Amino acid sequence: MFKVGLSGGIGCGKTTVSKLFTELNVPVVDADDIAHxxxxxxxxxxxxxxxxxxxxxxxxxxxxxxxxxxxxxxxxxxxxxxxxxxxxxxxxxxxxxxxxxLATPYCIVSIPLLFETHMSHLVDRILVIDCPVKIQIERVKRRDGLADARIQSIINSQVSREFRMAHADDVIDNSNTDGSGLAENVKKLHNLYLSISASLG
Structure with a gap:
């Protein structure tokens, strides 16, 4: 089973991207759901x-x-x-x-703290969802009602954007506030992952 690890900072849009993969009939194994x-x-x-x-x-x-x-x-x-x-x-x-x-060509394993928990060896490829810190703070404030200082402390407890980008095989830029282009990016990656999985036999 070809496993794609999905990660990204708080408020970057991992849940939205997971849903888009689910709509393409790709199973998503979510670490947060399991923890809950x-x-x-x-x-x-x-x-x-x-x-x-x-x-x-x-x-x-x-x-x-x-x-x-x-x-x-x-x-x-x-x-x-x-x-x-x-x-x-x-x-x-x-x-x-x-x-x-699972018996599908590939699956998404969503682990928000993939790097922080040193668990990248669990997956075969890493997809990072990225956006600027300013947008992260705006989204989390709107979603969770947390104060800026608390959101910033959560961001500071995670690895930096630069670290994630340096260790990613694929990156989706989710800076657009309306989410435009996300579905198209996910579809392209879906085709890529199907192709990789087929080549692995």
């Missing part, structure tokens, strides 16, 4: 997080308080690493399991 399912009430990972960070990580209904956890991990690198040590092995085992069940 792993921390649902009753899941072992949620109990491990509570053991590591205390019961304040729970909302009154027993679900994970993402906001509380976000506050902890973004202000303390050690706490962030502690959370990653719990979740990342489970997420990547689940990705592998899902990919192994």
């Amino acid at each position: 399912k792993l921390v649902k009430p009753g899941q072992p990972a949620l109990l491990d997080i509570a053991k590591a960070f205390g019961n304040k990580v729970f909302n009154p209904d027993g679900s994970l308080s993402r906001q509380y956890l976000r506050e902890i991990v973004f202000s303390d690198l050690q706490q962030k690493q502690k959370l990653e040590a719990i979740l990342h092995p489970l997420v990547f085992a689940s990705i592998q399991e899902k990919v192994n069940k």
Whole structure:
């Protein structure tokens, strides 16, 4: 199975690009979706997080308080690493399991923190969605209502645009505010990936 890793900074448009690949009947294995399912009430990972960070990580209904956890991990690198040590092995085992069940020419593996988690070896090719930092901040502010300083701190915790571009096999520039050209770019890459996959036999 030929695996294309999809990555990009916060607010660059990874979800939109994933949907466009889905519309072309390409399976998308999404690390964020997997992580969300792993921390649902009753899941072992949620109990491990509570053991590591205390019961304040729970909302009154027993679900994970993402906001509380976000506050902890973004202000303390050690706490962030502690959370990653719990979740990342489970997420990547689940990705592998899902990919192994697929029978399509290729699949997209969406891992927003592909470089930060040193997991680029899981995929055969890397597609990065890119846009200027100013546009990232505008989009995330509109989507999540976060303050500029918080968005900037998230951006600062990720690898730089330059790093991503230097390590990408393919790049989609998603600077246009109306998203024009995205579908066309995705279709071109789809044809390229089909061709690569066919050449691999």
